[in-house]
Amino acid sequence: MSPNPQTPSQIKSRKRVMDHGEVFTPDWLVNDMLNLVAHEAERIDSRFLEPACGEGAFLAPILLRKLATVRRQYGSSPADYEFRAVLALMSIYGVELLADNVRACRERLQTLWLAEYERRLKRPPSAECQKTVHFVLERNILNGNALSMKKVDASAHDTQEPILFSEWSAVGGALIKRRDFRQDELLRDQNARTSLEQAEGELPLEYVPKYPVREFPPMDYRKLPEAES
Numbered sequence: 757m758s759p760n761p762q763t764p765s766q767i768k769s770r771k772r773v774m775d776h777g778e779v780f781t782p783d784w785l786v787n788d789m790l791n792l793v794a795h796e797a798e799r800i801d802s803r804f805l806e807p808a809c810g811e812g813a814f815l816a817p818i819l820l821r822k823l824a825t826v827r828r829q830y831g832s833s834p835a836d837y838e839f840r841a842v843l844a845l846m847s848i849y850g851v852e853l854l855a856d857n858v859r860a861c862r863e864r865l866q867t868l869w870l871a872e873y874e875r876r877l878k879r880p881p882s883a884e885c886q887k888t889v890h891f892v893l894e895r896n897i898l899n900g901n902a903l904s905m906k907k908v909d910a911s912a913h914d915t916q917e918p919i920l921f922s923e924w925s926a927v928g929g930a931l932i933k934r935r936d937f938r939q940d941e942l943l944r945d946q947n948a949r950t951s952l953e954q955a956e957g958e959l960p961l962e963y964v965p966k967y968p969v970r971e972f973p974p975m976d977y978r979k980l981p982e983a984e985s
Contacts, residue, residue, distance in 0.1 A: 787817065797821045800829075800844050801926075807902035809850030812861040815897075816868055819848055823872045834877050838885060839930055842977050845869055846892055846924035846932075851902040851939075853912050862893040884978040891981040895922045905940040920969060932977045935968035 796802045798821045806814045822844035830836040845865070852858045869889055873881050881889070898919055900907045906914040919939040927933045972983050 783813075783817075798825050800825055800840055801847055803847045803849065805849040805851070805921075807851050809852045809861050809897065810857050812850070812864045815848050815850055815861065816864055819844065819865055819868055820872070822847065823869070827872075827876055831876060835930075837876060838873070838881060839926075839977060841869065841873060842885070842888060842892070843924070843926060845889060846896070848896060849921055850897045851900050851919060852897070853899075853901055853908060855899050855910065855912075858897055858899045862897045865897070866890065866893055882978070887981050888978055891984070892924070900939075902939070905938075905943070923968070927974045930976050930978070931974040932980060933974045934972040934980065934983070936970040937968050941967075 797804070797818050800822055804815070804818055809815055823841060826837060826840045826844055830840045848865070850861055852861060866889055870880070870886070880886075898907070898921075900919040901912075901914050902919075904914050905919050907917040907919055909915055920936050921939055921942060923935045923937060925933045925935075975983060
């Protein structure tokens, strides 16, 4: 059985519920909802955005399903398994208003990814690979307001800075192409915006606008953090 990271209780405090409407979704409901989109949730490259990701109640089981696909299709080759497992992580996105939840979500997904890696390959990943995993989660799980599409400050108030997501694409061999987009551009058509405002779970993130905010040359996936230095 795959490892199941600890699931938070449904509420942390009444104050957080009153101030931010924070209520965690129970595991059984998460699994029922994901079963409705099982084919997409299990595809390695199918992108998902959770607009109020909390501590990762939806994103963790999505990642587990994707990693199970990686294990079935690429488990016989350590190099292929590692690369595809990184791609699976790159396909998962989250926005969360509360900074402590952002940290918890990133840690939860990283712990899950590393546990699955060691379970499959019987060894930890290289330091370079672990840095890439950490870097991807820093880029994909963001502290912001998914409705206003703005980043937030330490008090969870909107700033003027737009949320930016990184699109990661395999372009041959072990190379990854990164392009950064504004969230409001990613979801600029009215139907996508309405879906975001009404969503209680995961969203497919397949629409990509024509012009990125930033674009990076293809790089070996283990070197991606160097682009920020």
